Amino acid sequence: MAERCFQQAIAFQASCAAVEACFQDLELMHRWLNPLLRCRPEGDWNLDRGSRNRFQIQIPLIYPSLECVVCDRAEGLIVWQFEGFFQGTDTWRWWQEGEHTQLDNCFRFRIAKPWVAWGFDRVAAGVTQRDMQAQLQRLKAIAETLPVASTVTDNLPSPSPEAAASPSTPADRPL
Numbered sequence: 362m363a364e365r366c367f368q369q370a371i372a373f374q375a376s377c378a379a380v381e382a383c384f385q386d387l388e389l390m391h392r393w394l395n396p397l398l399r400c401r402p403e404g405d406w407n408l409d410r411g412s413r414n415r416f417q418i419q420i421p422l423i424y425p426s427l428e429c430v431v432c433d434r435a436e437g438l439i440v441w442q443f444e445g446f447f448q449g450t451d452t453w454r455w456w457q458e459g460e461h462t463q464l465d466n467c468f469r470f471r472i473a474k475p476w477v478a479w480g481f482d483r484v485a486a487g488v489t490q491r492d493m494q495a496q497l498q499r500l501k502a503i504a505e506t507l508p509v510a511s512t513v514t515d516n517l518p519s520p521s522p523e524a525a526a527s528p529s530t531p532a533d534r535p536l
Contacts, residue, residue: 363471365469365472366469366470367467368465368466371501372461372462375462376457377436377437377455379504379507379508380464381436381437382504382507383500383503387406394496395492395496399417399419400416400417401416401417410431412430413430416429416443425445428445432450438454446474449468450467451467452468
């Protein structure tokens, strides 16, 4: 099956640290995630490279889930790699631009089972894209209410060579 990519961007009137806090704090993250989606960490919640968790859709009886691992992490960057009914990555990148923080989210995935892909295309693709936009709006609303100063990024590693080589300006980033 071909790789698919749902990509979107948004600007915040919030600091990069406030955006970071929306990921670092699992309670805040659950406020902006789809209400039917729960993130369940293996052990304590953290976003260190190698940390594992499960994103589970709250559909009674079946509870489909994606097993995820943080495969890249740096200041302004989180990349989850996942397996389950999809295989792929969910990349979140944010940076300061003037008085705003810009955020890009790129959800790249493959659906291995043709019958799952067929159902996704007919039922869930449009809903998923609309929900991703709604998540960004909720994330923005939360980040813009948080204090400007924060120290959550103090001990983060530098971007990986792959992240450092990726485009650094919105004009260079495909949508």
